[in-house]
Amino acid sequence: MGPPLGISTKRGAGEDRTGLSGRHVVNQTDLKDSYDYIVVGGGTAGLTIADRLSESCKYDVLVIEHGDFYDAANPGSARGTRQYSIRSLPQPGLNNRTTTSSMGFCVGGSSAVNGMAVMRGTKTDYNIWAELGNEGSTWDWEGMLPYFKRRFILFPRTRYSPRTSTLRMTSTQLGVKMKTPTSTLPFPVETIRESVRAPTFFSFPLLFTNQLLSEIHYEALKSVPGVEFPQDGHAGSQGVFWYPVSVDPETRQRSYSRTGHWDGLNRNNYDLLTASRVNQILFEGDVVTGVKFVPEEEEKRPRGIGPADHLEAAGITLQVDLPGVGANFQDHPIGPSISFQCVGGGQGLVAFLDLPIAAPDEFEDIAARYESLDLADYVAPDTAETVLAGYRAQQEIYAREMRGRGLSFMNYIIGGGAGGSPINLHITSRGTIRLNETDPQGDPVIDYRALSNPTDVDLMAAYLGFCGASSPRAI
Ligand SMILES: Cc1cc2nc3c(=O)[nH]c(=O)nc-3n(C[C@H](O)[C@H](O)[C@H](O)COP(=O)(O)OP(=O)(O)OC[C@H]3O[C@@H](n4cnc5c(N)ncnc54)[C@H](O)[C@@H]3O)c2cc1C
DSSP: OOSOOEEEEOSSOOOOOTTOOOEEEOSGGGSOSEESEEEEOOSHHHHHHHHHHHTTSOSOEEEEOSSBOOOTTOTTSGGGOOEEEEEOOOBGGGTTBOOEEEEEOBTTGGGGTSOOBOOOOOHHHHHHHHHHSSTTOOOSHHHHHHHHHHTEEEEOOOTTOOOOTTOOBOHHHHTOEESSOGGGOSBOOOEEEESSSSOEEEEOOGGGGSOHHHHHHHHHHTTSTTOOOOSOTTSSOOEEEEOOBSBOTTTOOBOOHHHHHTTTOOOTTEEEEOSOOOOEEEEETTEEEEEEOOGGGOOSSOEEEEOHHHHHHTTOEEEEEOTTTTOSBOOOOOOOOEEEOOSOOOOOEEEEEEHHHHOTTTHHHHHHHHHHSOGGGTSOTTOOHHHHHHHHHHHHHHHHHHTSSSOEEEEEEEOSSEEEEEEESSOOOOBEEEOOTTOTTSOOEEEOOTTOSTHHHHHHHHHHHHHHHHSTTTO
8 A cells, every 4th residue: 555645526626628538546656636527436336427527528436446457367366356245144044054155356346246147127127217216207218218328339240240040139128239230130139239338248158169058948938827028128028038147249258347437447537546445534514525445544533424323333423314324225135046956057048027927826925924024023123104104105116016917026147057056136125234333344244134024935936936837847
């Protein structure tokens, strides 16, 4: 670490610096005195935002990333680390087991370590965002679609084009600028590139050359009443479809926020400082004016935004009392699966199914049980009333959607064998991420509160039952 530093945002930004070239700042002493924008974390969102902010060259942008450039050739080195692994609190719902939470810790963040599956939600997923949002929110399907469309371009077939016979996509929902004549649609999709300028690639897995079992599964699912088979899995409907992965089709390497939003950019108004952890946000009144990232220089009592009691217990002076910070944590700490012995494999097929399809005889009971719960009995004991009100609004919507035809509570990835692994998309338990009150600079305290709402068990049982019953072997 270099000498302690506090970096501030500056006022009066905007002069044109077009044409200057970019840099990775290795020493903290080489940083500029101030920046127009400071982005904390060079992960998926951070690098994307910094790229967008710096592209006009009018603003000085700094990204501060805790990790480093991941060195795949030397994974034993410090730069070979690319993942945080933080143990959760023991989970009473899982017989007091703990689980490890993984997150990206390098330039590229979690997009450098994730499973690379590229799937959009259904229309209902986004319409619920708007329904829960401020009045007049445009974060619904129609509002989001133009932005989704901006990301995609389809390219002509490559030698890696998928061979499967049931893969189809249309240009209507992808919003693609076609390099292939639209008259050939529906056609096997080759490469999807994210945005013209920043090349993040989506393509289909090589294993598409060996899809026999997935093809059989695809056919088997046709015998299940109500299951749809949309031509285009990105069109906002549920059903069974093939999905791409974020892999460069030529190099077969991961395509992610680092390759798309940092590598090869030539702007010296875009600085990236690695191996530096931001540990304080600086305020002037209620305005954030900068960050600090050297632990030795901590103020005795730093100021923070979050639940007042919790910050007080951690020795942090309250800047804004915001009880929702660290609440509403949702993840999938467990992944149930069901499998049968089989020969063959496959990859790239997914089923998004609503509850009435997955559990036609049980969905009504599950929904009725769920909506009858008083959520105050199932959330963390210190949950604020304002946060509880939000959970109740979600409960009302989920209960409605459990009876509806637009929302998948779990999807399941079909591949590798007969059976399936349902993955939670909408869980009903609500966890927390808090500071360690005795060591606020240490790892956060992660509490999934897994299965604390019994509805999650109902949902898992229902979708697992569907997997078993709809597997090709069982049929
Ligand atoms: C194992 C795994 C598999 C996944 N699989 C898929 C998948 O197949 N498909 C899919 O769509 N999604 C998947 N996801 C989810 C998806 O990758 C993440 O939701 C997304 O990348 C999160 O982006 P983010 O910008 O919010 O955070 P991140 O990309 O995690 O970025 C956060 C960055 O901030 C840095 N940072 C944190 N604290 C500090 C600090 N104090 N100072 C400086 N830097 C800091 C971190 O090092 C990190 O680089 C997966 C995630 C994981 C972990």
